[in-house]
Amino acid sequence: MAQQHLDPTDPAAGAVTGDALAGYLRAQATEFLRSLRHHRETGGPGGAAGRVSPNPAAGGAEESVDAARALRRSARRISGSLHTFRPLLDADWSEEMRPELAWLSGTLALEHAYEARLQRLLLALHRLSGAAGFPSQPGSPGPPAAGPQPAGERGNLTVGAAKAGALLERQLTLARTRAHSTALQALGSSRFHAVADKVAVLASDVPLTPAAAATDLRPAAAAAEERLTDAITGLPLITAGHPYNAEALIHGLSPDPAPHPQDGPWHQVRLLLRLHRYAREALYGGDIPIDVRLLTAGEALDRHRDAAEAAGAAAQAARTPRIAPATAYALGVLHADQRHEVEAARFAFQQCWQKEAVKAL
Amino acid sequence: MAQQHLDPTDPAAGAVTGDALAGYLRAQATEFLRSLRHHRETGGPGGAAGRVSPNPAAGGAEESVDAARALRRSARRISGSLHTFRPLLDADWSEEMRPELAWLSGTLALEHAYEARLQRLLLALHRLSGAAGFPSQPGSPGPPAAGPQPAGERGNLTVGAAKAGALLERQLTLARTRAHSTALQALGSSRFHAVADKVAVLASDVPLTPAAAATDLRPAAAAAEERLTDAITGLPLITAGHPYNAEALIHGLSPDPAPHPQDGPWHQVRLLLRLHRYAREALYGGDIPIDVRLLTAGEALDRHRDAAEAAGAAAQAARTPRIAPATAYALGVLHADQRHEVEAARFAFQQCWQKEAVKAL
Incomplete structure (x- = not known):
């Protein structure tokens, strides 16, 4: 070639x-x-x-x-x-x-x-x-946060x-x-x-x-990159860059059938990032230089997608009829945990994307 | 005076x-x-x-x-x-x-x-x-993450x-x-x-x-400050400084009766910070200069304590016999949400404390 x-x-x-x-x-x-x-x-x-x-x-x-x-x-x-x-x-x-x-x-x-x-x-x-052992904090001076529970109630959550x-x-x-x-x-x-x-x-x-x-080929490849950067401009990156912004769980108990439309733009960026990567591959042939930012950003968006779908699966499972309250409670904790993974992935994306943007100035 | x-x-x-x-x-x-x-x-x-x-x-x-x-x-x-x-x-x-x-x-x-x-x-x-309206993301290009649910199941979570x-x-x-x-x-x-x-x-x-x-008075006041700084040295501040470290929820479903011994050292620092503040008050009399770091750190530790106790109350409520699965699920989400508030408070404490420590060098 x-x-x-x-x-x-x-x-x-x-x-x-x-x-x-x-x-x-x-x-x-x-x-x-x-x-x-x-x-x-x-x-x-x-x-x-x-x-x-x-x-x-x-x-x-x-x-x-x-x-x-x-x-x-x-x-x-x-x-x-x-x-x-x-x-x-x-x-x-x-x-x-x-x-x-x-x-x-x-x-x-x-x-x-x-x-x-x-x-x-x-x-x-x-x-x-x-589950993997109970790592006690060495030098913990205070008493534990919660008082002891009767054994029967304790077991409940493990179950x-x-x-x-x-x-x-x-x-x-x-x-x-x-x-x-x-x-x-x-x-x-x-x-x-x-x-x-x-x-x-x-x-x-x-x-x-x-x-x-x-x-x-380059105009078409550039257009693919532009579609990506345009879509990224539309992301709430300022919010995402503030850790613990609690955005991802904001509709965690919403009655809306699609409680997380906020995920959509991120999923879209994930697809556009992919198209940009493939366009680069076509352009460079075998000699494609490694772009750490694209790799890291892609990983963050994969994690975003995976966590969002896992959170959805936990919420879905909680709708199974006739489950025990303890099961439902565990699924609630799990759902929230995965939604925080979603938020963490957005933060990771913002960090890697902004860092390079600053470097490029 | x-x-x-x-x-x-x-x-x-x-x-x-x-x-x-x-x-x-x-x-x-x-x-x-x-x-x-x-x-x-x-x-x-x-x-x-x-x-x-x-x-x-x-x-x-x-x-x-x-x-x-x-x-x-x-x-x-x-x-x-x-x-x-x-x-x-x-x-x-x-x-x-x-x-x-x-x-x-x-x-x-x-x-x-x-x-x-x-x-x-x-x-x-x-x-x-x-609950307060449904802020749709402008320009959301993708489809919502989850498919529509039957109305009966939808209502479930709100209930x-x-x-x-x-x-x-x-x-x-x-x-x-x-x-x-x-x-x-x-x-x-x-x-x-x-x-x-x-x-x-x-x-x-x-x-x-x-x-x-x-x-x-100063040696006794200095000793109070030293007890505070010693206790802070014992806190896992490096972890706390990494956003989304997922530490606070790590025993969220633990069978242990005191699932959050990790909170103890932070509660202890909160009390020592208070003692340090009172010692400064006694020392300075009416002319006490405002120490923004102490105020901010104190607020973060108050928030830490409040969120930890709120998370505990949600977990405790989930142990109420004969509650509906949907109630238990909501309490699980709520518990995890408050444990993330705990983590966020630790991050806030680390940020204000480290920032000033760097400035003081």
Whole structure:
């Protein structure tokens, strides 16, 4: 690739054109096909349809999980590039391809998401229960804050945490198992085979527009970055930069069916950050310099999304009919804990983003 | 007073001796007697024993509340000075006086504490319910985080918040009413009259030791400050200085009967900070310069104590038998919210304390 040793952000450097995009898309399509083969060999429907396990993450199925992740990863990159560099690609083909890739990566992502959500919630319950020993504060001079409780009442909350964990495990394992079946069905469907066939063509033949070979990629990439920075400007970063602003839990007991519309703009920035990263990958080819800010910001936004969804799962579980009050109490504490994780993630994002913005001045 | 225009921290200045302490104690004793008279006139047992009201804070009884607060305020100052400047005062008298003053201010403080705790918790429930309108985020591009819920399930959580509020109101109002009766009984008791008589004597005649008139107050005051700074050194300030460290909730669901021994050292620092402030008052006489750091630190530690106790009350209410799961869930969210207030207060303390420490270098 001609642009590999150039800095595409250097205006004096030669233009990075549709050829670079084609190279990037071919590489991602090849990766997609490799992951798909790997997935079929390790547990996908093409290779071992009989091995549908309720716990696909255990044992040898781990490789299958990795393969599915790699498949999603390249699907997202192809889809993202189709979006960002739309004018350089055959419009009909793009419009047909994108929703199919979104369907595929969405379907494949669910199983892993439920698994990760459960792990996050169980870990939090463990932490909140002080389960791993009881670290006493050395040199604590004062008496403990609360008086002793009768043993029966004491046990209540532990039982609550345990029951909350069991309830979440039941609900999220069921959801994951369903997502697993759905993913297997999707991978065996004719809809999927049609996508895979198209990606196979893409691996050798990228449908660029006639003008693409002479079109500079950078304006489209810059536009993607601008969409990101515009969206970040809309975030309440001043509030987020004040620790313990208590914003994330502000509708924690709201009667509103969608109590956290405040999360939306952050989720949107997460997606735009991703598109910006993929655009950079297409632009730089193999020589992409590491941007610590993008990495850190992306991690903070992933954590934001994960904590928000975990908090939602805890609230949802609390609506299960006929649960014990102690279970509901534990789920309430857990919900609030995860909403504070949401707030902490916003703070982390603000810190890394503002720090670099100041440096850049 | 001879020392009034001197800076007692200036080693070149003349010594501040027992005379200054006597002046301070006389002033506090006079204030105590004035508050007591005021309290009797506005609702205390001496003036209006028949007016025992379940809601003593309402209407004209407000003055009585103010008077009780002023009474506690001077009782704490006398008691604190007896402790800090022990060697300058008649030992037998001091030893007899201090527990009586502690009993008195403790008894008088409870009613106000329950009232303030209830207000804090109801305010938090209100905030968590997003009750005051629903501020939508302008320009929110994404879909809301959670899908719509059936109306019946939706209502559940509001009912939960309302029921939690009603439960807390019932429990804390009962506790407050009891504390009010106990305080009235205490103020009418012979035990109280004995304390009041002693304070009346103190207003004119402070039992200094023979050597006190020639003894410098500053070493004792410096020792009080040292006990404070030593205790602060023992606090986990590095952790507290990292926002969102999630320490305060770490035993939120612990089976331990005293889940928050971590609060003890902070409560202890709060008391030592108070003793240091009173020692400065005795030292400076009427000319005490404002120390913003002490004020801010004291406010942070008050907030820490109040939030810790409110969190405890929410947890305690959740142990009420036969409450609805929705009520328990709301109390869990509330408990976690207040524990995060505890963490926020520690952060605020660390910020104000460290900032000044850096400035002082």
